[in-house]
Amino acid sequence: MAIDARHPQAGQLGGQGLGGGAGLWLAQHGAGIEGAALLMAAIILVAALPLRRVRLPVRAAGLKLGTQFRALGRTLLEIVRTRKGSLALMLSMTPVGLAASANLWSAVADDWGASADLVALTTGALGGVASIPGALVGGYLADRYPRRAVFIGCGFISTIGLLVMALAPHTPGWFGTMVLVNAMLTGAAWAAVGAVCFECLGSVGAATMGAAFSSAANLPVPVVTMIVGAVQTRYGSTTMLLAEAGIGIASLALACGVIWLSRPAPRINPHPVT
Numbered sequence: 295m296a297i298d299a300r301h302p303q304a305g306q307l308g309g310q311g312l313g314g315g316a317g318l319w320l321a322q323h324g325a326g327i328e329g330a331a332l333l334m335a336a337i338i339l340v341a342a343l344p345l346r347r348v349r350l351p352v353r354a355a356g357l358k359l360g361t362q363f364r365a366l367g368r369t370l371l372e373i374v375r376t377r378k379g380s381l382a383l384m385l386s387m388t389p390v391g392l393a394a395s396a397n398l399w400s401a402v403a404d405d406w407g408a409s410a411d412l413v414a415l416t417t418g419a420l421g422g423v424a425s426i427p428g429a430l431v432g433g434y435l436a437d438r439y440p441r442r443a444v445f446i447g448c449g450f451i452s453t454i455g456l457l458v459m460a461l462a463p464h465t466p467g468w469f470g471t472m473v474l475v476n477a478m479l480t481g482a483a484w485a486a487v488g489a490v491c492f493e494c495l496g497s498v499g500a501a502t503m504g505a506a507f508s509s510a511a512n513l514p515v516p517v518v519t520m521i522v523g524a525v526q527t528r529y530g531s532t533t534m535l536l537a538e539a540g541i542g543i544a545s546l547a548l549a550c551g552v553i554w555l556s557r558p559a560p561r562i563n564p565h566p567v568t
Contacts, residue, residue: 345531366502372504376558385442386491386507388549389514390542391483394423395456395535398526399473399520405531406469412510414468421477428481435482436489442553445486446546452479454541460535487511 330492373379396417403413434442491507518541526534 351409357399370503370506373494376494376557381442381493381553381556382491382507383510385445385549386487386511387488387514388449388545389518389527390545391452391480391482391487392515392518392538392542393452393476394518394522395538396473396476396480397515398534402526402531403469404535406464406466408466408469412466412470416473420474424474424477425481428478429485430481432482432485433489436486441486441489441493441534445483446531446550448479448486449542449546452476453539453558454482455479456535456539456542460532460539462533468509484511 330528374383377461399417403410408416432444432448447519455472455476458478459468462468462472488508488511491504491511493501521541522534522538523536
């Protein structure tokens with residue numbers, strides 16, 4: 295089942311960045327946390343109004359919820375039992391391209407001398423906009439080349455972005471530039487891992503299975519965020535970025551090893567040409 299890998303991640307990451315940036319800007323410019331939260335909630339409700347015109351498919355008569363859950367469970371089990379499905383699950387949980395350090399930009403921005411407005415702009419609205427072309431490029435490549443290879447490549451490049459930010463001068467200009475670059479690289483990495491997961495989905499319960507893989511992909515995010523946060527507290531922001539890059543490189547090496555070891559055995563021709 296071929297699913298376009300570009301648009302889901304572009305919409306998710308872009309919307310998250312734009313909405314988060316708008317909320318942060320409002321909170322810092324007079325609205326306060328309560329006012330910003332209320333306004334963003336109102337915007338979400340207005341955006342949901344068109345759903346009233348969406349026609350739901352007719353539900354089959356006599357179909358019970360328990361029966362549906364059992365069917366979805368069997369489908370998930372069938373997917374993870376295959377080589378493609380198990381590899382997709384493993385890659386989705388590989389801690390690379392997570393942008394875990396990005397969750398701490400606001401807390402560590404002083405190390406680059408970045409102002410609150412610069413942080414709000416680059417980690418919010420502009421960061422969301424920057425992630426959209428990254429997701430589109432990552433999905434475009436995944437739709438034309440082997441998806442696992444694209445994921446490995448995008449993950450490796452995302453670690454390079456962290457290394458560059460760690461070693462570059464700690465100035466506001468470099469902070470803003472590298473935050474946007476890393477947002478774009480994160481978009482590409484998430485589109486690639488989404489493409490790997492979509493590749494193994496069938497026609498039964500595709501939306502639910504996709505959500506299950508997406509949940510698995512988000513599991514490493516809080517773990518790595520806690521790790522790099524602890525590193526930052528003890529050793530500083532430069533070491534924090536180096537630590538996340540190191541985790542990514544080690545994880546990619548392990549993933550490449552698993553993919554290589556689990557490759558199908560070559561077929562032997564029982565009737566060789568003489």
